[in-house]
Amino acid sequence: MITVGLIGAGYIGPIHLGALARLGGVRVKTVIDVNGELAQKAAAAYNVPNSGMDHREVINDPEIDVIHNCTPNKYHYQITKEALEGGKQVLSEKPLAMDLKEAEELVELAEKKRAITGIDFCYRYYPVVQEMAVRVRRGDAGAVRMVSGSYFQDWLSRETDWTWRLLRSESGESNITADLGSHWFDLIQFVTGLKVEEVIGDLATLIPVRRRPTRQVLAFEKVEEVESEEVKVELEDYSSVLFRLSNGAPGSFTTSQVCAGRKSDTEFQIYGSDCSYAWNHKEATVLWIGHREKANEILIENPTLQDPSTAAYASLPAGHPLGYHDAVMNLFKDYYEAVEGGGKGGELRPTFQTGFEEMKILEAILASHKKRSWVEVKV
Ligand SMILES: NC(=O)c1ccc[n+]([C@@H]2O[C@H](COP(=O)([O-])OP(=O)(O)OC[C@H]3O[C@@H](n4cnc5c(N)ncnc54)[C@H](O)[C@@H]3O)[C@@H](O)[C@H]2O)c1
Known part of the structure; x- marks a missing residue:
């Protein structure tokens, strides 16, 4: 069973949760949103046991293998970088980052960490x-x-x-x-x-x-x-x-x-x-x-x-x-x-290379x- 932490429960976050709920072999452990009410609501709607307001909760959770980054563009770089540094695999929303420099850094870091990356060009x-x-x-x-x-x-x-x-x-x-x-x-x-x-x-x-x-x-x-x-x-x-x-x-x-x-x-x-x-x-x-x-x-x-x-x-x-x-x-x-x-x-x-x-x-x-x-x- 692969364990997931999802960050950002606005429009696209719950769409990720719906798709994850239909995938075999994957369980979402925690939903995070700076708006705690949204995180709670999304977690309840998709039977996710935990919710929180700080992305570090899922990045520091050793049980979590994969992070879905569904936050606005501004947070893509920082959250994805912290997730990669924490040894997580990352599926990011598009665009990969705010600019080319950030995107390049994420690609290099993902390669260094041998992370399995994905970006939602659905x-x-x-x-x-x-x-x-x-x-x-x-x-x-x-x-x-x-x-x-x-x-x-x-x-x-x-x-x-x-x-x-x-x-x-x-x-x-x-x-x-x-x-x-x-x-x-x-x-x-x-x-x-x-x-x-x-x-x-x-x-x-x-x-x-x-x-x-x-x-x-x-x-x-x-x-x-x-x-x-x-x-x-x-x-x-x-x-x-x-x-x-x-x-x-x-x-x-x-x-x-x-x-x-x-x-x-x-x-x-x-x-x-x-x-x-x-x-x-x-x-x-x-x-x-x-x-x-x-x-x-x-x-x-x-x-x-x-x-x-x-x-x-x-x-x-x-x-x-x-x-x-x-x-x-x-x-x-x-x-x-x-x-x-x-x-x-x-x-x-x-992958992140596609996003780059x-x-x-x-x-x-x-x-x-x-x-x-x-x-x-x-x-
Ligand atoms: N692939 C697609 O088809 C598709 C469709 C829509 C949006 N997107 C992408 O998804 C991302 C989010 O867009 P949206 O439409 O869901 O926006 P949204 O404003 O509806 O939702 C964003 C959510 O992130 C939360 N958030 C903001 N900063 C946060 C932080 N630091 N930590 C945790 N949560 C935080 C907000 O409270 C909000 O609930 C964007 O990058 C957008 O480009 C992709």
Whole structure:
């Protein structure tokens, strides 16, 4: 039995707890949140025996093997560093850290400690995204010619909408490019097997002044009725990026959280010399395959029709759709396979190295926005 301590019981923490509750061979011993009430509530909801308010309680607990770091970005570096130094394995929320320097340090420390790392880029774990990756990487699309896509949300589309993500001190130098951009660039790098090598970014703050609630609000919480103060927003809520992949193929990506009607709408399209592939989070079980000389195809998530290597991710019989919880669960399955195997198994999972590469893309986008020109992503 692998024993887990989870830190951060806001929006994403309980989603981790739900997935962990469904995994065999794993038990969560303690939930921590600086807001003790939230920690207690989450622990009670998922039958976790202990809760607390200080992350050191789980880091210093010799019974705990794995730490899930579900805190806001600001705490990723410090908590993950302490966990690694304490000999724990760590599954972190994205982004890995606030900046490249912190991310690099975490990768080096994890290597030194031989820790089994994971980072929650869960969208790659939808079964048909895994299927697309197998097909595109083995050349079914031919040469990848171009990639495009977007990620739109509307939960920050009113002046009264608030999140710590808008604060430089809590989030780092970026709000949405770090938050949603990291998911999207993970998706397209994972599926194509190619790297983003060069970028030009254009960022904007479409709502420059907001009402900040005087009490804590969690992600996606509706906050119109609470007492608030006016603040000038420091970080971007819109970001558009042109990029070049390592094979020279061009791409484009736009994201914003102020798009009324768009909830968690991410999609991407891969155009190859032989055919095209597309996926859209709103129809997460559907893989679209586009042809020139014959009718287009739609593959609906199906363990008997998918490649044997991706069938296990489509864990229900065809016609029983999987969702976001299951994508997180699929990632955890791979992560815990690696933990159980002492580093063997779960090879498809994103690691701290993946998180570090995402930070390199982010830094290049931010630098290019400042310079108003193309910037190479550091190797
Ligand atoms: N992978 C995904 O799809 C996904 C989705 C949402 C959020 N996230 C990531 O998860 C992280 C948390 O985001 P969220 O949306 O859950 O935020 P949230 O504000 O809803 O929750 C964060 C929680 O952490 C607690 N907290 C803050 N500092 C702490 C500390 N030092 N020790 C213990 N607890 C602390 C807060 O009290 C709060 O309950 C972010 O880094 C975000 O990018 C990832």
